[in-house]
Amino acid sequence: MTLDNPSTFDFDEPSTFDLGEANVVEAGTAPGAKRSAKAGVAGSVLPPLAVGLFIVGVWYFISLVVLDPKRQFLLQPPHEVWNVGFADWKNFSTMLEGMWSSTKVAFWGLLIAILLGFLLAIVMSQAKVVERAIFPYAVVLQAIPILAIVPLIGFWFGYGFSSRVLVCVIIALFPIVVNTLFGLLSADQGMHDLFTLHKAHRITRLRRLMFPAALPAVFAGLRISAGLSVIGAIVGDFFFGQGEVGIGQLLKRYANRLEGEQLFASVILSSALGVSVFLFFGWLSGKLIGKWAGESRGR
Amino acid sequence: MSQCPLSFRNVSMTFPDGTRALSDVTLDVAKGEFVTIVGPSGCGKSTLLKIASGLLEATSGEISVDRDRIGYVFQDATLLPWRTVRRNVELLAELHGFTKEERTKLAEEAIGLVGLRGFEHHFPRSLSGGMRMRASLARTLTLKPPVFLFDEPFGAVDEITRERLNEETLRLFEQERFAGLFITHSISEAVYLSSTVHVMSTRPGRLVASFEVPFGYPRRPELRFDARFAELCGQVSLALRGAHS
């Protein structure tokens, strides 16, 4: 029956995720779909590219025309940022090490936030009274200004890896809890009635109905939280200002030394990290639920 | 009392907010009988089915329903969007603990019966409303339910699809001979499908008129053009108009 492995939330048999089935469905519509996909790539790549070029143009203009040469350090032109920040291996490798440190922190923070967030949301979804009991605290957690709590965390738990991870968990937890809970409760009443009629066990209902129904919302939450976790890693490192050097400390150091090129390069790198986790979860969501959920905007 | 798989005796229903939905409904559905209830919207028809299925408890009255493997088709198809048609059709068999082989066999049979062959691997969002309803019917059929409740199942599909689905419902009934309780707005649908048609009054719903349908099964679509068919439809319509006022 359906309770063969209740320890996992493997909500469905593999056939639902079997890509072979999707291919069967798509086979009928392939030519049209391909054409529109091509148009979609041109349509989704060109406009942002144009804006990007425009921004670089404005950047050059400000840096070379607007700014007095003596004040050019405020905004170095793009090629200087490239030469000093990226092409100079000594500088670039320092940044990569910082990025690696912050990425690890963000990764563990996100992972723990996901596990904790799922757990909380599942518990809350099972009884209204539990939801009422816990939800206010999730809101409080969300409302705490992270800048206020970072020094406190350092003060209590030190400036090591786990404190940094904790900052990420605090900042990334809320969207996961809220979205997962919303998703779990989004299953259609008619479907619930059907499960009730056929005397489905609570766990069966969770695995077969509520959990899959939650997935689109879960992924929306993950995309937000992944970005927040990256920010948490940087903010924690920035304010701790000691321990293993992450991108936050580098940003601070470059700013203090007026090393505009490196500062810009590390801002770009850390944004790239945030953007890539966002894109990754978008991709993952399209891969796992794109076949049946509404149009996922692959961004 | 009766050995009917579905029997209501003086059933009344008042919701906690004071809404009186049903008043003193007495009704039997025997095996091999197809009973239809027509009535104005909001009169308590869905409430009646929910009580029959056990989703709601009546305020008073006696109810006996064979709820083992009960069949209940809702107004919406209520398919799981993440499952293909076949996996949706397998759902109830899954909830009842059938093995994978049994499920596959039951699902394939049911899909064949409702004419969805070739769409087994489609997801619900790529199906038309009529096809979704067929999938929903197939899902219920897998259990070979002794009692089959239909809550305005074809209200949302176009007239042509509706008539086709009526044909198919008749075939299913003629083959399975369940005890059917069917809710509809459409008088011709009611007369075409049923052995008995009950007319329900406005809220609180009471059964105000009953009509035995004199045609046997199997029925053919030509029946719709029979003069007696038209006359019976007229009588039901008249009773329904009386129920409205």
Ligand SMILES: Nc1ncnc2c1ncn2[C@@H]1O[C@H](COP(=O)(O)OP(=O)(O)O)[C@@H](O)[C@H]1O
């Ligand atoms: N849970 C509920 N609480 C209070 N009133 C309800 C509830 N469910 C239905 N009703 C009311 O009971 C009446 C009958 O509803 P229903 O059985 O759905 O009618 P219909 O005949 O259209 O299927 C309606 O007036 C509806 O508003």
Ligand SMILES: [Mg+2]
């Ligand atoms: Mg209704």
